[in-house]
Amino acid sequence: MGKRGEAFAYGAVAALMTVTAVAIGVWTLLRADVGEVDPTGAMAGLVSLASSGVLVWLSRRSAADAREIASAEAARELAAKVLGAERDARVQLLGGDDKTIDVSFTFLPVDARNARRAGAEGHLRDVVEYYRRLRPRRMVITGEAGAGKTVLAVELMVRLLEKPAEGDPVPVRLSLASWDTRNQTVDQWISRHLTDTYNVPARSARRLVESRTILPVLDGLDEMDDSPGYRSPAGEALRALNRYQLGTSKAALLLTCRSKPYETLAEQEVWLQDAAHVKIEPVPADAARRFLTERFGATPRWRPVLEALTRDPHGPLAAGLSTPWRLTLAVTVYEERGPDGRHRRDPRALLAPELDTPKAVGDHLLSRFLPGAATPDPTPSAPPGDTYPAAQVRAWLTALARHLQRDESAGRRAEERRPPGPGHARGSAHGVDIVLHRLWPIAGATRVRCLHAVFLLCGALAFADFAVGTLDATVLIYAGIVLAVLLRTGVRREVRPKKFQIGKLATRSGAKEAAFGLLLGLPVAAGVGTLFALASLLATGESGVELLYTAAQGFTLGLLLAPALGLALGTGRRLPDALAPRDPLRTDLQFGLALGLVYWIGYGVAFWPVYTFMDSLARGFGFTDFAHQPGVGGVAEQYAVYGWTHGFAGGAPAHFLYLHGGDGFLSITISVVLGFAEAIVFGLAFGSTAWTRYAIAVALAARRGKLPRRPGPFLDWAHRAGLLRLSGIAYQFRHLELQHWLAHHGDHEPPGRRAGTGPTTASEADRPFRCT
Numbered sequence: 001m002g003k004r005g006e007a008f009a010y011g012a013v014a015a016l017m018t019v020t021a022v023a024i025g026v027w028t029l030l031r032a033d034v035g036e037v038d039p040t041g042a043m044a045g046l047v048s049l050a051s052s053g054v055l056v057w058l059s060r061r062s063a064a065d066a067r068e069i070a071s072a073e074a075a076r077e078l079a080a081k082v083l084g085a086e087r088d089a090r091v092q093l094l095g096g097d098d099k100t101i102d103v104s105f106t107f108l109p110v111d112a113r114n115a116r117r118a119g120a121e122g123h124l125r126d127v128v129e130y131y132r133r134l135r136p137r138r139m140v141i142t143g144e145a146g147a148g149k150t151v152l153a154v155e156l157m158v159r160l161l162e163k164p165a166e167g168d169p170v171p172v173r174l175s176l177a178s179w180d181t182r183n184q185t186v187d188q189w190i191s192r193h194l195t196d197t198y199n200v201p202a203r204s205a206r207r208l209v210e211s212r213t214i215l216p217v218l219d220g221l222d223e224m225d226d227s228p229g230y231r232s233p234a235g236e237a238l239r240a241l242n243r244y245q246l247g248t249s250k251a252a253l254l255l256t257c258r259s260k261p262y263e264t265l266a267e268q269e270v271w272l273q274d275a276a277h278v279k280i281e282p283v284p285a286d287a288a289r290r291f292l293t294e295r296f297g298a299t300p301r302w303r304p305v306l307e308a309l310t311r312d313p314h315g316p317l318a319a320g321l322s323t324p325w326r327l328t329l330a331v332t333v334y335e336e337r338g339p340d341g342r343h344r345r346d347p348r349a350l351l352a353p354e355l356d357t358p359k360a361v362g363d364h365l366l367s368r369f370l371p372g373a374a375t376p377d378p379t380p381s382a383p384p385g386d387t388y389p390a391a392q393v394r395a396w397l398t399a400l401a402r403h404l405q406r407d408e409s410a411g412r413r414a415e416e417r418r419p420p421g422p423g424h425a426r427g428s429a430h431g432v433d434i435v436l437h438r439l440w441p442i443a444g445a446t447r448v449r450c451l452h453a454v455f456l457l458c459g460a461l462a463f464a465d466f467a468v469g470t471l472d473a474t475v476l477i478y479a480g481i482v483l484a485v486l487l488r489t490g491v492r493r494e495v496r497p498k499k500f501q502i503g504k505l506a507t508r509s510g511a512k513e514a515a516f517g518l519l520l521g522l523p524v525a526a527g528v529g530t531l532f533a534l535a536s537l538l539a540t541g542e543s544g545v546e547l548l549y550t551a552a553q554g555f556t557l558g559l560l561l562a563p564a565l566g567l568a569l570g571t572g573r574r575l576p577d578a579l580a581p582r583d584p585l586r587t588d589l590q591f592g593l594a595l596g597l598v599y600w601i602g603y604g605v606a607f608w609p610v611y612t613f614m615d616s617l618a619r620g621f622g623f624t625d626f627a628h629q630p631g632v633g634g635v636a637e638q639y640a641v642y643g644w645t646h647g648f649a650g651g652a653p654a655h656f657l658y659l660h661g662g663d664g665f666l667s668i669t670i671s672v673v674l675g676f677a678e679a680i681v682f683g684l685a686f687g688s689t690a691w692t693r694y695a696i697a698v699a700l701a702a703r704r705g706k707l708p709r710r711p712g713p714f715l716d717w718a719h720r721a722g723l724l725r726l727s728g729i730a731y732q733f734r735h736l737e738l739q740h741w742l743a744h745h746g747d748h749e750p751p752g753r754r755a756g757t758g759p760t761t762a763s764e765a766d767r768p769f770r771c772t
Contacts, residue, residue, distance in 0.1 A: 079170045089726075103147070108278065119133070285309045305347050398742045458681060
């Protein structure tokens with residue numbers, strides 16, 4: 001029996017003994033009126049009560065032990081998941097190879113609050129030993145763009161996980177741009193990341209974070225905003241991290257940031273306290289030569305480049321290749337091979353006279369990186385979706401980069417509109433994260449929201465209960481309700497995916513929310529019924545049967561919202577836990593389909609008895625001519641057929657067919673089929689709002705060449721090809737320099753190949769590529 005089973009057993013025995021003690025005590029008291037208190041019974045009761053207290057203590061102790069064991073197991077499982085993910089990330093960052101560049105870093109002490117035992121300098125090869133000497137183990141890695149900050153952090157994570165010491169926390173990498181410092185504490189943010197990214201149960205995640213079993217590796221402080229300052233999101237993040245404690249001392253963590261933003265924050269007296277601030281130095285020419293030589297040997301192809309680095313160690317070529325990112329770019333670009341095994345480009349192109357500045361060298365490499373990150377499909381039987389024309393890859397990535405640039409500008413404007421004060425951080429990584437359900441503005445925010453509102457209108461009209469071609473008070477009120485819903489849902493800027501969790505109904509919170517939704521249907525029904533009746537009275541002046549019919553019709557419409565509302569509140573969950581970037585949209589679609597199905601069944605089941613009750617009520621008031629439809633026999637038969645068909649078919653089809661005398665089997669079948677289709681439209685419109693808006697945006701963007709028709713598989717391909725990286729459920733460009741270059745130069749085609757460096761029968765922009 002495990003610790004959890006042992007705790008349960010102790011608790012059950014304790015409860016039994018307590019009940020026994022209470023029973024004996026009650027029995028003894030009942031006999032006390034005649035002065036006959038049984039000493040044996042009293043003693044048994046006391047022993048039972050004492051035993052139950054001991055067992056309760058044992059159960060609590062066993063439960064505590066069980067929690068400790070569960071936390072240790074969760075930590076081991078998490079470490080295995082993180083190690084696998086970071087090994088893959090390491091290979092991708094190194095350009096598909098395992099050969100690292102041994103970058104060096106220098107300790108930059110501040111005037112106060114430095115970590116103790118920090119060495120004056122260090123290298124990638126001994127970064128684990130350097131970090132473990134620190135007291136406390138808090139480290140800030142800075143450097144220029146592409147200096148290798150993330151590579152150094154990932155290398156440290158992998159080595160810590162491969163050879164953990166006793167008591168070492170589990171390093172977990174997080175993108176700081178995803179932290180909403182205004183609404184999330186450090187613990188809440190990390191816990192949510194563990195749940196969303198690694199599927200750690202929420203309770204286990206909280207225990208791991210609160211016990212400081214997690215080593216946060218926080219990547220990209222500079223990506224939180226463009227203007228770092230004391231009140232900026234980056235400044236708020238640093239102050240929150242300075243309150244991140246382990247007992248009476250600062251908790252361990254690792255932070256990366258570009259040098260200039262961190263220096264700007266330090267000038268305003270905001271820095272990570274009790275930490276070792278190290279700066280990665282540029283890769284010197286001899287280290288670049290050594291890296292290329294160890295990777296390719298004495299190949300003649302790279303000999304002119306190696307000689308140029310030796311001849312001019314401070315020239316534009318050496319400066320242009322002075323970061324691990326640029327060296328990886330050069331290797332990726334000039335080691336690309338064609339289907340025949342020949343190299344597509346000659347590294348001697350790096351010696352061209354026009355490459356006379358480091359920036360020119362960088363632009364030269366970036367312009368050739370997209371086709372260099374993938375190789376032509378060598379086999380005609382490649383799986384569909386694994387190959388994309390290079391011109392389309394470039395166009396799609398350029399559109400995504402410019403979308404992120406606009407998103408970043410919108411985020412800055414939103415920050416500027418907020419009142420001054422602490423804690424005004426954004427909740428998403430504007431300008432960095434490509435999140436599928438937030439991708440819809442790429443097709444034009446106003447255009448997409450307008451079309452989304454039109455789709456919502458179609459979903460609402462699917463169940464409109466009025467005769468085709470008529471216009472009365474019911475129609476006007478229904479239109480008013482629809483317009484209110486459109487203003488609330490269709491045109492709002494943010495839509496969040498939901499998840500259908502039938503198991504949530506078994507929880508206390510889920511049952512309460514479901515019951516609340518069902519009960520809410522009653523006042524909604526009464527309100528809609530009263531509104532319909534008043535509108536009919538004011539618009540037509542009629543009373544009696546018409547007034548009663550309109551009120552009952554409105555009451556029915558409101559009442560039928562109850563099961564759908566109960567389902568939405570009881571089983572729905574916004575921003576579902578996700579293991580993959582496409583999970584939120586997938587669960588949102590499932591939720592909408594389930595909502596439509598429940599509404600369709602509820603409509604069909606409820607309509608007949610409700611309308612039968614309406615008829616009985618009308619006859620009780622003496623209205624014998626209540627809504628009798630032609631083409632059907634008696635009143636009971638009429639409501640049996642009309643109620644069920646109308647219910648399962650929805651408003652417009654059934655009403656239209658009945659008005660035209662269609663009461664046969666074929667008409668009923670057609671009505672029910674159309675009603676099912678309308679129910680699906682209703683579910684997608686009001687249940688799958690995030691998926692619907694995404695689908696509309698993709699359709700528009702694909703027509704304009706901004707996105708493929710299936711963005712998810714393409715982004716997965718781009719990730720495998722090394723063009724993008726993953727951060728939780730978000731895609732990110734592999735490097736900010738690549739994103740910014742595409743945003744500004746993506747429309748410019750790369751220069752043509754030099755003669756003799758590859759095939760010339762097809763344009764490089766038109767050939768298909770397959771992930772390497």
